[in-house]
Amino acid sequence: MKKRKSHDNYNINMKLLDTFKSFEEFESCFEVYKNTNYVDYFIKDCKTLASINAKYPNGIMVTALIALKYYYIKFCCVHGGSHKNKLHLTNASHRNTMRQGCEAGIYLRVSDDGKSLVITKMTEIHNHEISRVLYSHLPNQRKINPAKKVITLELMDLKANKKMIQNKIMNDSGRIITLKDLSNIRTTARKHDSINNIVEVINKLKTKHNCNVEVSTDEANNFNGIFIQDRFIAESIHAFPEVVFADATNKLIDLRLPVYVLVTEDGNGQSEIAEIGLLVNEEEQTLRWFFKRLKNLIQFQLILGDMKERKVIKQVFPEVSLTICLFHTLRTINREITCDKRNVTHDERDSTKEIIQNLVYCKSEFTT
Numbered sequence: 001m002k003k004r005k006s007h008d009n010y011n012i013n014m015k016l017l018d019t020f021k022s023f024e025e026f027e028s029c030f031e032v033y034k035n036t037n038y039v040d041y042f043i044k045d046c047k048t049l050a051s052i053n054a055k056y057p058n059g060i061m062v063t064a065l066i067a068l069k070y071y072y073i074k075f076c077c078v079h080g081g082s083h084k085n086k087l088h089l090t091n092a093s094h095r096n097t098m099r100q101g102c103e104a105g106i107y108l109r110v111s112d113d114g115k116s117l118v119i120t121k122m123t124e125i126h127n128h129e130i131s132r133v134l135y136s137h138l139p140n141q142r143k144i145n146p147a148k149k150v151i152t153l154e155l156m157d158l159k160a161n162k163k164m165i166q167n168k169i170m171n172d173s174g175r176i177i178t179l180k181d182l183s184n185i186r187t188t189a190r191k192h193d194s195i196n197n198i199v200e201v202i203n204k205l206k207t208k209h210n211c212n213v214e215v216s217t218d219e220a221n222n223f224n225g226i227f228i229q230d231r232f233i234a235e236s237i238h239a240f241p242e243v244v245f246a247d248a249t250n251k252l253i254d255l256r257l258p259v260y261v262l263v264t265e266d267g268n269g270q271s272e273i274a275e276i277g278l279l280v281n282e283e284e285q286t287l288r289w290f291f292k293r294l295k296n297l298i299q300f301q302l303i304l305g306d307m308k309e310r311k312v313i314k315q316v317f318p319e320v321s322l323t324i325c326l327f328h329t330l331r332t333i334n335r336e337i338t339c340d341k342r343n344v345t346h347d348e349r350d351s352t353k354e355i356i357q358n359l360v361y362c363k364s365e366f367t368t
Contacts, residue, residue, distance in 0.1 A: 014106070019116040022067035026108065026117055030075075038135035039126065041075040041106065049110070064114030072109035077102040078138060079128050102127050136176045144173055152182065153189050198223055216289045224286050225279040227293050237274035237294075240264040244274060244294070245325070246309065248282070258282055260290060287312040326360065 014033050020026040034040055052061050052071045061071060079102040107121035135141060144152070148169060155165045162179055169177045198215070205211040209230055216224040237244075245263040252259045260277040277290045287309055294317070313322055333356055336342075339349055 014119060014122070016119055016122045018119045019111065020108075021116055022065070023069040023117060024067065030106075038130050038132050039104070040078045040135065040138050040140055041104075042078055044074045044076040044080070044105070046073040047071045060112075061110065061114060064110055065116075068110055068114075068117050070108070070110070070117070072107070074108075075106045077104040077126060078140075079126070080105065100128050142176055142178065142181055144169060144175065144177065148173055149185055149189075152185055156182070156186055198226070202226070214293070216286065223280060225277055225290060227290060228276040228278075229274075229293075233273055233275065236266070236272040237262075237264055240266050240272065245271070246291075247325075248279075253278075262294070282309075284312055288316060291316045330357070330360065 014029060020029065030041075047070065049061055049064055049066070049068060049071050053059065064071075079098055079100040081099040081101065104123050104126045105121070106119060106123075108117045109120055110116075111118050152165060152169060155168075156162075162182055165182060166177050166179060169175075169182075202213050202215065205213050205228060211228055211230045212234065213229075214227040216226070218224055241264065243265050245265075246260065247263075248258045248260045250256065250258050255278075257278045257280060260275075260279060261273060262275040262277075263271045264274045266272050275290075275293055277293075279286050279290060291309070291312060310322060313320065334353065337344075337349055337352055339346060342349070344352070
């Protein structure tokens with residue numbers, strides 16, 4: 001194996017079987033290699049030493065140097081892979097993609113003695129044009145450091161001309177910066193500034209959208225949930241309070257909070273949103289706080305999408321008629337009536353489900 005003599009004298013032409021005493025040393029050498037040869041790579045696959053040792057605590061890699069970091073790591077050219085249109089996009093216009101099927105790549109793994117990283121596979125043949133200009137326009141080469149981002153945001157806040165900002169950043173950093181990059185920096189900063197800012201959200205809901213907003217917190221003043229209702233929603237629930245539908249969905253928003261929606265049915269049979277709630281959890285205390293927002297209604301029937309809220313609903317509204325929705329009922333029946341669970345034959349299972357479905361959809365007691 002060929003060993004590198006100095007950390008300060010990096011070889012711009014890495015070769016098969018070259019070794020590195022640490023992953024940091026490889027990164028430094030790899031950066032010089034990419035900048036000199038005008039090619040860029042991304043990590044296609046990897047496995048760390050920590051994960052290997054966790055899986056095999058008595059394995060041979062337990063004594064491997066921590067500085068190596070990876071058990072193996074595979075780099076592929078940024079133009080590797082192929083772009084495949086989905087069936088419904090076959091006739092759509094061409095979509096920009098960097099994938100050109102390039103097979104260039106580098107594969108490193110830990111040596112048998114666990115003291116170095118070794119390049120065990122290396123393909124340097126690219127199927128696309130390589131030049132300094134094209135390399136400078138690649139996304140990784142257009143990145144600017146945090147300090148430059150701060151300056152960019154300050155200039156954009158002052159309404160400076162984007163083209164002039166672009167020229168300044170390019171002259172200062174020596175990198176290619178597109179107008180789209182500037183727009184992305186601004187958009188990312190706005191999302192970062194507004195995310196988790198509950199005070200800003202509440203003020204916006206109250207002032208801009210004229211909403212009734214209530215917030216629930218625990219004893220330590222930690223956020224538990226938020227109740228939202230605008231004027232139109234309030235009018236809807238007061239006009240049609242007889243039947244209320246309740247359901248929750250997860251992963252709808254970036255914060256991954258459960259979003260509870262209460263819906264009423266108007267005189268035309270159309271649904272109207274009655275309340276919206278964002279809850280940190282679905283514990284009994286949090287659900288009780290949310291459903292108590294309906295206390296001003298005198299009498300109604302509540303239809304739930306799941307059974308987890310039934311206990312809370314009966315506590316808050318003991319006089320309310322509680323119903324499980326048809327979809328969830330049939331789904332539960334379909335899940336519970338199986339040959340294994342009920343010890344029945346396939347014919348008995350199918351006939352039972354058919355009878356239940358006919359009962360559910362029959363229009364009267366005299367129809368089947």
